[in-house]
Amino acid sequence: METFDLIVVGSGAAGAMAALRGAELGLSVLIVEKAHKFGGTSATSGGVMWIPDHGLNGDVGDSAEEALRYLRTVIQVPVDAARLAAYVAQAPAMLRFLKDSGLPVMAAAWPDYFPETPGARADRSVICPTFDGRELGDERYPLMREQFSRFKLFHRYAMDLTETFALMMQHRGWRFTAAKVIARYWLDIGARRVSARDRRFTQGAGLIGALYKLVFARGVTLRLETALESLIVDEAGVATGVTVRRFGQSHTIAARHGVVLAAGGFEWNQALRDRFYPVPGLTRHSSTPEDANRGEALIAAEAVGASVAHVDQGWWIPTMTLPAPKASNFHEIHQAAFDVGRPWSVCVNRNGVRFVNEATGYDRFGQAMVEDHLRSGANMPCWLIFDAKFRAKFSAGGLMPAVHTPDARIPEHWWDHYMFRAGSIAELADKIGVPGPALAQTVQAMNGYAVTGVDPEFGRGGNIYDRFFGDPTVTPNPNLGPIDTAPYYAVPINNGDLGTKGGLRCDAQARVLDGAGQPIAHLYAAGNCAASPFGDCYPGAGGTIGPALTFGFVAANDIAARAHERGMAE
Structure with missing residues (x-):
């Protein structure tokens, strides 16, 4: 030996x-x-x-x-x-x-x-x-x-x-x-x-x-x-x-x-997620290497009497799924940690309602997804809604900005499956199955906040962390901009993780x-x-x-x- x-x-x-x-x-x-x-x-x-x-x-x-x-x-x-x-x-x-x-x-x-x-x-x-x-x-x-x-x-x-x-x-x-x-x-x-x-x-x-x-x-x-x-x-x-x-x-x-x-955590073990997490989520939404961390060390240690702690928590990060380039039938997970807090956008649950300061730290964003889902049953995924100005300048998960990847270069079969586009907020709401009046009201409120620079609901852009990842060219708040320029877009955001x-x-x-x-x-x-x-x-x-x-x-x-x-x- x-x-x-x-x-x-x-x-x-x-x-x-x-x-x-x-x-x-x-x-x-x-x-x-x-x-x-x-x-x-x-x-x-x-x-x-x-x-x-x-x-x-x-x-x-x-x-x-x-x-x-x-x-x-x-x-x-x-x-x-x-x-x-x-x-x-x-x-x-x-x-x-x-x-x-x-x-x-x-x-x-x-x-x-x-x-x-x-x-x-x-x-x-x-x-x-x-x-x-x-x-x-x-x-x-x-x-x-x-x-x-x-x-x-x-x-x-x-x-x-x-x-x-x-x-x-x-x-x-x-x-x-x-x-x-x-x-x-x-x-x-x-x-x-x-x-x-x-x-x-x-x-x-x-x-x-x-x-x-x-x-x-x-x-x-x-x-x-x-x-x-x-x-x-x-x-x-x-x-x-x-x-x-x-x-x-x-x-x-x-x-x-x-x-x-x-040997890492257990984010790629669905049985352990189901055992420990209040809202288990899916292994494939993790942004860690695929099928790598399956909790083998935790399982082996439990077998010799070890105990566990804080297993209801993950290192959360919002993620988005897109087909993997040059690989048939495979998908890639893209992090959206900073995209969700950019100006000209808003995140809503499936009731069309905001639930978080979108520019907050990505782990706090994920915790808010869990809390909202336990409360409303209408999260995980949530939706990132944005307009043509956002699309031109910023990425949305794996969707690169239009300056790099214009809509014409996006495969036709991706639309209305991985990402959604419409000429109006009402049409977009219908495509993604969100109540139209609620989404319209949320967007209208956000447009008002963009004018004043103050988000009275969640304080978006109100601290140094938010502004660090905002757009300094946007005033009076680098994290808020009116969602008012067609076409309008939506991508589903999952509660991914960086591990357990x-x-x-x-x-x-x-x-x-x-x-x-x-x-x-x-x-x-x-x-x-x-x-x-x-x-x-x-x-x-x-x-x-x-x-x-x-x-x-x-x-x-x-x-x-x-x-x-x-x-x-x-």
Whole structure:
């Protein structure tokens, strides 16, 4: 039987950090990953980390106390106070470790998602610059999970966050930005000889690529196509290893000092969604890699007595479905996180009534969809309604702006199935099955709000977060504009997700807890495999990856400390 000091299940941000820190502290480490490529959901993400009191900009007034004041206000359910405090305390230490290891990071001017709350700031989100994927080696560079084609220019060219927002908002010089992105790819002749993949790893791929350069340099073993089947626990209740399956064959691997479960959530397991969620939604509305996170680690841990927490919550994000290009009978899920709050638009439920400040954070938008559906039974999906001005300038999920993709270029069979168009609001309401008078009244009210700049119903455009993603050329409110120019459009918006927010219940040391609240010896969890320390809350950009990295770091520290206490050579 093979034996390692530490076995990590899953290769996303949490797993990579646990492996990196464990190897740094002298442990022999194995990562097992069921997919054909490493990097997990993290590699397809925006790659942002929410890190309070990070200190990257010097002494700018943030502190652990301010962060906890903010978090205690915005979290609306009971959470483990010690675990929450551990996150706030350990996240800056984790970031210092990354910096000291050579991973470049920088603070981003991204408002917290509850900007009206005491303690909120606009500098807690941390990002990594673009990473040259070929630094992983030509044999590994194509094996890291790739960013979704829907997040690339013309499904091919990698963009960083600055370039993405420049094109999304059609900022001045956006055509030059697009030309630069395309030219950069084709002029990279050396990379084109190795792979069609853009060597520029941006956003989540940039973070994960830089992490794995460090992971591989420290001698960590990575096994792909290797899926967790079960956890091995001895008679004393100690986790001693895992059983995995690779190409149809099962075998057991022993762990001397610990197992870290970092295999993502359960958003692609409909049975678990039906079991846990008040409004289950469908797996196919998730925006994470298709059929990837099925909760195998949660199921395996429950089988050895583990408990769960916050499993009624997801990291919600509004999504839209369109046919996948160049793939028959497949669909792509497109995020609409910022589209729903643009001017010249409104979101309504199937009664034609608004239910949310559309420009709010995407997780709050999803929570409002759930609450409205429980109340009205007329949500999930809801509808994004917009006019020709919106259509000309902004995307709507996967529907690109008319300046890029005019109506004439949209396949005829998409109309009145994936997207809807009409010459009047009444005709549009009839096409989508929404009561015409109610929708007309909603649009009329929104047009009045656009004139005054004030939304008395939900306060759209009334805080720094809303305005951050609005259109500064629109006045008096960058998030409000009259819906008055035909043709009128509608697309259905589903309650998608970035993964599940609940999972295995863990303590401040990232140890998995049993039903009595006691640690299962040598078993740890981090990332979406573990219950979020934030409970029902998404505090700011990077609220998923920040805790994933931090508790991967915490878990490795605890495992290594125990190993050294038992006499392992330093």
